[in-house]
Amino acid sequence: xxxxxxxxxxxxxxxxxxxxxxxxxxxxxxxxxxxxxxxxxxxxxxxxxxxxxxxxxxxxxxxxxxxxxxxxxxxxxxxxxxxxxxxxxxxxxxxxxxxxxxxxxxxxxxxxxxxxxxxxxxxxxxxxxxxxxxxxxxxxxxxxxxxxxxxxxxxxxxxxxxxxxxxxxxxxxxxxxxxxxxxxxxxxxxxxxxxxxxxxxxxxxxxxxxxxxxxxxxxxxxxxxxxxxxxxxxxxxxxxxxxxxxxxxxxxxxxxxx
Ligand code: NAP
Numbered sequence: 271x272x273x274x275x276x277x278x279x280x281x282x283x284x285x286x287x288x289x290x291x292x293x294x295x296x297x298x299x300x301x302x303x304x305x306x307x308x309x310x311x312x313x314x315x316x317x318x319x320x321x322x323x324x325x326x327x328x329x330x331x332x333x334x335x336x337x338x339x340x341x342x343x344x345x346x347x348x349x350x351x352x353x354x355x356x357x358x359x360x361x362x363x364x365x366x367x368x369x370x371x372x373x374x375x376x377x378x379x380x381x382x383x384x385x386x387x388x389x390x391x392x393x394x395x396x397x398x399x400x401x402x403x404x405x406x407x408x409x410x411x412x413x414x415x416x417x418x419x420x421x422x423x424x425x426x427x428x429x430x431x432x433x434x435x436x437x438x439x440x441x442x443x444x445x446x447x448x449x450x451x452x453x454x455x456x457x458x459x460x461x462x463x464x465x466x467x468x469x470x471x472x473x474x475x476x477x478x479x480x481x482x483x484x485x486x487x488x489x490x491x492x493x494x495x496x497x498x499x500x501x502x503x504x505x506x507x508x509x510x511x512x513x514x515x516x517x518x519x520x521x522x523x524x525x526x527x528x
Pocket of ligand 1: 282283284285286287288289306307308309310312333334335336361362363364365384411412413414415456457458459460461462463464465
């Protein structure tokens with residue numbers, strides 16, 4: 271049961287943060303892992319750290335998910351290296367802060383370009399390979415922000431993360447006849463480089479609001495991704511699952527007891 275050995279997995283935004291946590295779990299499980307991002311330096315560091323964790327290969331391919339041609343080249347490179355793609359973790363995403371009153375069209379475009387269009391382009395680029403797999407898996411990294419909660423400065427981000435779920439539901443129907451499932455993980459506050467940039471006050475406040483009493487780890491997301499990637503999860507599609515230590519549950523701050 272739950273054998274991922276030899277499965278070929280592509281993780282966009284895999285060089286750091288949640289993507290790297292997902293890549294770590296798959297590498298330990300013996301999958302062939304391709305991590306992708308824009309910065310070559312971070313990709314090289316990631317491959318160096320992941321190589322040898324399991325029995326599979328680990329490679330890095332530079333790509334920008336907001337560029338359709340870049341996604342096409344990425345899927346071709348991974349297919350060439352591994353002989354196919356069984357699992358796409360469409361994880362790359364950005365969360366810059368901008369209030370509605372001052373948000374520029376460029377800021378809005380950037381977030382939608384990476385988080386929404388990037389999801390479409392990555393999935394479209396991998397479709398032939400996922401179909402050939404016979405048990406293809408698409409795992410989206412959405413968020414609790416947007417689909418369930420809100421936070422000042424993240425109206426564009428929340429909209430982009432909800433858009434991923436709208437995409438997912440129709441993609442799941444279209445791709446089901448090909449044996450491909452499409453599911454989404456909704457992380458709560460996961461301690462990544464990107465989240466750390468929000469500053470210590472933000473991290474402390476968020477930690478206080480989480481019933482589990484701690485921020486999540488990137489591997490917490492990786493463990494659910496790994497399960498959704500198995501052949502045994504083949505009857506689960508179009509679903510979203512929060513991994514948040516209970517963060518969305520409290521009705522008020524008083525509901526979180528120390
Ligand atoms: P992170 O630490 O900033 O890492 C983001 C990753 O995405 C990096 O590998 C980055 O590498 C890559 N990336 C960014 N823009 C890209 C682009 N245009 N094309 C390709 N790769 C790109 O962020 P994170 O916290 O791990 O977040 C990862 C995902 O989880 C995002 O979708 C985010 O919305 C979601 N999420 C995070 C949290 C959290 O608490 N951290 C909570 C909910 C959801 P380069 O910059 O080198 O390209």
